[in-house]
Amino acid sequence: MNEELIRSRYLTNKLQSVIYRPPTITTSRISGLLGKIGEQERKDSIERGKTKVKRSKTILSVVIACSMIMATAACSSSNKNDSTSAENKNNPVVDDNADPMAPYKETVNYTVVRSVNQDPKFPAGESYEKNSFQDYVEKTLNVKGKLLWTAPSDGDQYPKKLSLDIASNRIPDIFTIEGQNIVSMLNTLVEGDMIEDLTPYYEKYASQTVKDRYAQNPYAFNTVNFGGKMMAIPYGMEKEQPMLVWVREDWRKKLNLPEPKTIDDVRTISKAFATQDPDGNGKQDTLGLVAQSSSMYSPAFDLHTLDSIYWAMNAFPATWIQGEDGKVKYGGIQPEAKAALSVLRDMYKEGSLDKEYGLKDGGKTTEDVSSGRAGMVFEAWYAPYYPLGNTLQNNPNADWKAYPLLSADGKLNVGSNPSPAGYLVVKKGFKHPELLMKLINLSTEFKDKTIPELQDAYEKYEQAGTVSVAQHPQYVDLAVIEPAMIYNQQKKYDDILAGKADKSILLPTEISSFEQIEAEMKNPLENVLKSNPTKEALGTAIANRIGFLAYNNAMKTVIDNESNIVVTPNAFAGQTPTMVKSWADLQSLQKQAYLKIIIGSQPIDSFDDFVKQWNGQGGSQITQEVQAELDKRK
Template sequence: MPINKACKNGIQRGKDNDPRLFAGNVLWLPVLVVLILLVTGCMDTGGAKKEQPSGNPKAKTINIVISNLGMTFPAGMDENDNRYLNYIEQNTGLDIQVNTPPTEVYNEKLDVIMSSGNLPDMLHTYEPVWFDNYVKQGAFMPLDELIDKYGPHLKEKIPAEVWERVKYGGKIYAIPSLNEVTGVELMYARKDWLERLGLEPPETLDEYYEVIRAFAQDDPDGNGIQDTIGLIFTSDLGRSSPFFGAFGTQLNDTWFERDGQLVYGSTLPETKEALAFFAKLYRENLLDREFPLNLQNNLFEKIEDGQVGLFSATWYDTRGPIAANMKKDPNAEWIPLEYPIGPGGQKGVYGKDIIRGYNVIPAESKHAAEVIQLLDFIAENYKTLKLGFENEIWWWQDGKIVTDFALHDEHLYRGIYQSLVDVPDELLFKERLDSLGDFNLYDNLQRITPNIMPSAFYGVPTPAMGKYSKKLGTMEDVFTKIIMGLEPLDAFDEYVKQWKEQGGDEITKEVNEWYAKQK
């Protein structure tokens, strides 16, 4: 499977709400297998050429705009003619016309569509600010009555507190899709390198520094060449979250309570301390010199090729680049580590928002009922849509799920439909993970969960966020410049000043007004 150019930053500072975990990451085949199976499911249904559902020439047609998640289709199939979609159509009696804008410009294309005057019956967005902006413009239809009439499984499976997150003026304006995992990153290291250098698995930040230094300078692979990397990030500081956690902060739009008020993680003094630590690593050639240019595929290649012995992994990397490295080097052995503990005894990693995506129906749609029926069908049949057909892609053996990975891999595209309505099912989730083999996937998630540093703000985007968030986000580019020595450390103070003046203070005021109402 070719690597999707759009998937450029991997777990990019936590902005992995889909398509960040799918189309927002460059994922090679083994990782895609895990992600789509685990988070969006597996299914297979017969590959006949698309016909009107159940042979009914009067089937109602609905038009939907969704992300293709960077997926490719088997020969002879596409987003409008494949086994997955045919299964859904045959069981709903709908003729579903699918538009999948390119992932690299997906958000921009949604804006173009919204201003075109030729609106579909449904759009799926991953951006809460985008959703918020258009709701306030009256662009979407309230859905309460439609859900009551056509969405019993949506009502049953989506928690009440999540419905509250998509309400405006007491009315529901989106069908949410949920995240099954609450966090993504944890530390992994080459055990064989630690043993060769006589080092114990690190726990404190100082111990991490010594391991990073040794992995960069002390020839941990024993080839007599200084060709290894102490620590690796991707661009925009992807894969850095556990180190920010050691300083008691996070990026990723995370808000913390300080003295009874909410403050933005990226502007905290602790963030400046973390940048100083990274700048030290970079000066000493312990941090990958190419990190500002690293896409996810670059990180994978360096791990697979044996250049990297310690990094912040995603919970599914044990089935991706780590597994590939061990296959290439039979002597390689990887182990999970404790999160680095900072000088103040702090540790942790960013958390993911419970809402992964929003299905919205334009106010002018004539087929809103059919859209709700489609989404309700996905919620009702989530097990089949996640796992595929029993006794074809998977089956029970000795009380466990066994998967035919050849069939599973052939139909990775299936996730673009199932992911529209992901609903939680902890037992099924574990069974799926266990079916994938001995990659410690469930154990990885169990390590992450108690170490999450959740954002204290989880409301709908405030008005000021809609106006300023995009611009303020680009200002964080200075962080990379500070680490590389292109800007002094004190440039952080100027960043904070500008952040506040150019909308941050207004956002903070609104966030704290929301916070006061939660107490």
């Protein structure tokens, strides 16, 4: 059990380091962890949730007591706010002559909160509270950070804790917004006038690297633009990562099944996996395609959804689609969605979609995959890092392979432009909003490994066996990466392997994965297994296979299909007035209607009633509002 825990942690960590988007990966995509551990954590989080409710009451009551006693004098905190913002106005906001990265003359204090990995492996003497990176930040800029609290990045504990801070208006100076409701949280903050306009600071203080990288994404600042003001810095904006179909290759070969090229192939394979005993133990204990229903379709690439099917049928259930004529429509109520649902419904009925689909969240599907019960999932290229690699850890003879699922007209659809995974914001009245930009510049350099003084630290962290969040445990951690980083990386690998280039083209950050690919190609896991390996040798071989699958199998598949990739951008990621009240209910309505159709408790034509209801309960009003917003932007 314990070993399993460590392994799963390691993989989570590894994954985070690779795609470098810690909060999203952990919160929405990987909700829950391997097996019972995941279960326990979820429960812990619930327990903690409860204590938090109590805490909120305390905060609230203190705030109230405070305001009652002091009446007009108000609480000290709000008082401070006023005075600092007043000072702020007196000071020139942007000093044109200063070097953007020069240290402050007087030490600047700032408070932060952050989400953390629950089981990080730090080198001796390092921790989230005190570490080389934070020390470097504080020394270089002459600042002093204070970590007010941390919350696990798994599950939704961080956003809930933050939500309480927002409700009681006691937010830290600099913080990230993470989780499933980032848009409404950001709106609340903007509407409450609680955060700073960052426009001038971005212009003046963001490093050229950071600006260049953001400039590559035309949508980057769409969701943080409030009447021309940049109210937050978005993160996690890399190039689209198409969903791939992951198949237990060893099972597929054993049962002599075709490669999954079409949805029909997927159905055949899945059904065979579920019924023909692919693991050969004589028991009906295997599953075909598993998917979670707590997130059913997503604009944000959640783990193990059914997006591949929807997208292959040109349906985008969670996307605002803007046509060429400029007209916007909601993907969830379109006829394509109905067609996709009717396929899913048939799949559920014939047994090619897991019977427990309605009961499973990402933690549960992860358990199915890790334990080797499941034969098929939909996930992006990084799946081998988490959780498919767990299958290999438990059974080194298992084998996964990624396939693209194209639409009938040959497109590899992706249902959204990369929308932000989170936002960084600065509290209104904080004296040095530009500090955020400086911290982002430094984080980006940390990630690129361009700071010579920190080479020792990098090595120490690598030796400690962790990568991950703990690799850059400074308090404010947003490295802006090249949006096409992974694409470029794989293209270089392809070139080297094809003999068109040599290894000197690799960046320092790209070498280790390539070494894994090489090792796996030279001595594949199968051969290692035959040679009666030691535990360490086997561990290394599995790690190599995982790296190989992520890059040279999955990412290569994506590159090979790059010309087929069609992105249907989500035209609107903000919140209109009617959305504030009704959106949550409409989403729940949609989810319920879809679920009922898929599991067969309602006929397929109930979709039409759902569309009527959706429009009637505010949907058509919202569509008009979204249209108006988009027209305004033009």
